Amino acid sequence: MMKKQHGPAFVRCLIPITECPSCNGAGLIQGVFHQLECIGCHSSGFVHAETLEPLLMQDLVIQLGLKVRNLAAKVKALDCSTTSAEARHYQQDNTRGAGRTTFRGD
Secondary structure, three states: OOOOOOOOOOOOOOOOEEEOOOOOOOOEEEOOOOEEEOOOOOOOOEEEOOOOOEOOHHHHHHHHHHHHHHHHHHHHHHHHHOOOHHHHHHHOOOEEOOOOEEOOOO
16 A cells, blocks of 8 residues: 655655666667667666656656765775785785895885
């Protein structure tokens, strides 16, 4: 049963979007001599996942912004936890020779 609601929602929710089946997410369709804008997705490359209808421009901008922020947060979480082999190599001591002197490269 759906909850009755009056007025706009206070919180924007993420609408499921998928690539346009007409243009395969490119936003353009190849004509005979030139490229045409896809009318199936308003040349954005994305449509509603369940109904395959194009989203309004205002909704599309909001949805893509939410999606970019979510993906940026995931990338930031993954990026901070890993260290590369080069970083580990520069963190270890580089003692050389009999006197165990440290070469800094200065």
